[in-house]
Amino acid sequence: MTARSVRLVHPAPIPHDADEFEAKAAAAVARARAWLPSLDPAVFDCYLGEITREIEPTSEADPVAILATLTSITGVHLGKAPHVTAGDDRHPLLVWPLIIGHTNTGKKGASWSASKRIISSTDSGFAAANIKSGLSSGEGLAEQFAVEDEPDPDEPPRDLRLVAYENEWGGVMAKMRREGNSLSQILRAAWEGGDLSTLTVKARMAPESHVGIVAHITPDEFRAKLSDADMAGGTYNRFLPLAVGWSKALPDSAGADPGLVCSLAARLAERLDQGGRLDRLGFAEDATPLWRQLYLEFNTDAYHPKVAQFVSRALPYCKRIAGIHAALDGAAAIHTTHLQAAAGLVRYSIDSARALFVDTSTPSKLVAWIAQAGEQGRSRKEITRDFFGGNTDRTDIGGILDQLTHADKITRSNRRPEGGKGRSIEIYTAATPPHELNELTN
Template sequence: MSMPARPLRAVPDADEFDTRAAAAVARARSWLPSIDDRAFDCYLGHVVHKIAPTSEADPVAILGSLICAAGVHLGDGAYVRAGDDVHPLLVWPMVIGHTNTGKKGSSWSAAKRLIAEADGDFAVNNVKSGLTSGEGLAQRFALGDESDPDAAPPDLRLLAFENEWGGVMAKMKREGNSLSQILRAAWEGGDLSTLTVNARVAPKSHVGVLAHITPKEFRTKLSEADMAGGTYNRFLPLAVAWSQALPDSQGADPGMTLSLAAGLADRLDAGGRLGLLDFADDARGLWRELYLEFNTDAHQEPVASFVSRALPYCKRIAGIHAALDGTHEIGLAHLDAAAALVRYSIDSARALFLDTATPAKLLAWITEAGPDGRTRKDITKDYFGGNKPAEHITALLDQLIDADRIRRELRKPAGGKGRPTEVYIATADHDPTNHTN
């Protein structure tokens, strides 16, 4: 017996699809901070503007990926200084986006396609995945037993692309794993030698890391010890999301990709031989302002620990922009673009840890309770459903207290015995039931 034919499903017309797709993209991007367009006022930013219309990836994710790759490709032949310290042009973006709507993989696909066209050998030989142990990473740069002790491996450059950074985090937590320690040394562009039983002599390295992770996984797997250890302040957090719906896209036009890649290849080749990069006269005033801005400890934990290297990152990124423009001088435009991206990274850390959408909603809920306020238990169980870690709730409440939106009280139990109850009440200035304003 033949089965009755199923009725055809209604297919949305183009206008309906566009409306629904735009709403879906808007929801995906609702957690992101805003970005200053000046972050794209650089050579790589102009490249991103060319390829972004053909990708669903967040333009800032493509930009961060290209900056990372460019810094690795330039090698140690171009660098900046901070006091007595030499800083290689290494930038380690941590691309943070949700599983389905982050489009993290799409951002790397767009960037890698361009990199592969610009330098196929680099894409094959210098871009690797699979960080597991500190010893394994150090071995990549180790000198052979019979080598000249003053010699370095023929190619110091390595871009470690890790699209499942949560797995790397789990490996770093294993007892005896030295990956965190080696990564901290690698960010300095320095000596990865180990003094274990199987000692390795690895006097130089030039390692970039491009990490992908979801917000929930990062928050869940991160511990206070991880932040205190200093590994994660080596990363540049970038919150990302789906930028547009392109169900029929086949990527960038091959001719355009080849043209962009040829220009990038020329700039990478010239920039890698520039040596020391320093500020042009027109950039020194802005650098002094940024020196104070990024040195100010105005962030709550754990944001403060995550973004404590904002200042050197600003100089490194500006150095990459200058090198790709073929100049020893870091100009005002280079520094301005770098600062805009670093500010976005700081705001990304806030969005990750402090949940910038939640404070306003939480404040409204606390305000509804009037002078009775909401207890810590109310907030944990009733508002968050017991699904948010205690340290994150504390950070949100501290954020509202610091902004003078709420106050904290300790109330004695009705019977006078037992521990006092922690209560949060909207301040008079923000309580709509207060008519004295």
Template structure:
């Protein structure tokens, strides 16, 4: 079953000021914020972590997908190096790198981490204090975190959750000449050797790194070059589109008793899962795995989307492995695979939304028509309909298409101040012009 997001196009002025006006306006605002998101399959939440998020989400304004992905990244790194899956000849650690993509104002990315962190900190306060760090700047710096000491001994704890709430800044650093962070990150995703051969060589034969990154849609699209994709760093990430989910001006978050109970259960599951070794597919899950093999190995995708699809299969096993480990079993069942595959599909759909044109001209025309003779300004269209997530050239192209088809008209008027640029007004055909 899929849950589709509410349609866009409801303006504040459409809501009368009556009893329940706040709720109606808030629902309209949330709907606009979520209009650009792809549909998410409820199967994503058909697992232990999904149930946990289901208990947290009603008291948070964050997208459940963002809370879920934050806990998934944490669980994978906390479980350590012992539980793992195999994809072909390669062993894969249970490391997941979510790239949480949402607007600055309405993405609620930080809010999602706040909700997840309350459970994480209660489940393992020492880990939260010592093993969750930010500030990725160079490959050498990351390698140093895992380097052998003067006696040839590795750090006692090889686990690191790199939390990067401003991933755009990290992207900028990676593109500087001589910066080795991209190359080191590719090795870190494998859970392996981060040793460097620079002048100040570092021997770091083992690592266990998860990355939880936040960025806006526009910044990600603007900063991501073809060279970045060709390098292979970004096919290690799971791009996940998120947005405001609930308008809760008076919320104080989940009840402390609930958080304590959820954290205690999570801590027990992490301890049990960490003792597991190789995780194998259950016999009754092999048919589904073959279906997923064909699904994720075929399809004609945009070049940038194809990069994200390229690691869909091993990522499905990694996520399914985390679900199995948290259930305390070395056997990956059909339910684990189903939930994992649903998340991977959402990541692929997010990439499609970001990198391919998904503008529906008829939907935009209907939204403009709703405004009647007042019409919609270019700013209304850019921020109100598209949520600021669509490039101006793409917006201009669809507006021109509608004008050429005779569906809408374009006019202009001077600002009320009489100064500055004229304001573009778009109205449905047949409406009086301003």
């Protein structure tokens, strides 16, 4: 019998010292969060932010994922009565977070578990009957709200609330791309909070709905499965993309204390009951100046082309989120603090889309490279050929240049060619002197 050589695989050494474990864990968490954009702490200056801060110390989930999940679920729980308006359009308080995190270090499932535990304790009946999974087709979703006859005025109104939790959104994306699948179309109608009726061979009447979606996916899978047609179709600008990552290493955590959960749930139940009785939520006097600033900030196309398509509904989202914060405070009008928290989350969503589609280090390096040319600047041709190596799509380059120009990082001008003949040359110069940009090239 021939002896076989056996190769011994030695596992990584187990840190025995508590300090050593903490150091290794901190380094691992830092690596997991390296791709995330910065987050304005103002997003937690709201009631749901207070709940998040109470429970996040015992969860490895990203606090922003817990906050966004609670925002989505409470917006559905509040029902159709409280709403905001944009011109003649009525906007229900529906928020659809797309939680984007890596498989092992995104801790997406932990954010759902922490949020659902709070909601289940707040309203166990709602959690059992109104939270479902399994989006597959437009007809299937419409069937949830289908009616056969005129409603009986003597019967209690139907419960139109539905939270669709999809922890494998990539599978839903694949189904939506099948020929004849109407899910994308029905989802666009559902975001409006309206009519999901279908005029197929088996027509369904579903005049009302109130649907929230909490979707999870990895960055790589989303980029791989998202086509230009998907973006142009308008389905994904109904979602709020949020980049998330492992927040802390808690190998021995048993979750939030049951007493704390019960206390938080009792207070949340009172606020949901009070907020659900509200109607249209306008702006309080103190919020009007800030809203006008946000109107100009978010009403722009100064983004990378893919980012611009993703976040084109930033304005109504800001209003919807602020409306949820106001309703949970029992306020009949949106105040400055509500808007500040909402705007912070929307900005993080925009930056998350950038992190997803754009190498976020490239713009800073480009500014530094342009600055090295001093007042002479760099031509568009030089940027395309020398900085990007001639192998980057012109549209992508244009999006980055537009983004930096609108952010006042660089300035654009036109220069006549030598000899004065021919088309003018597009020149970019840095707004900051080169010696102040050294850190950007490190």
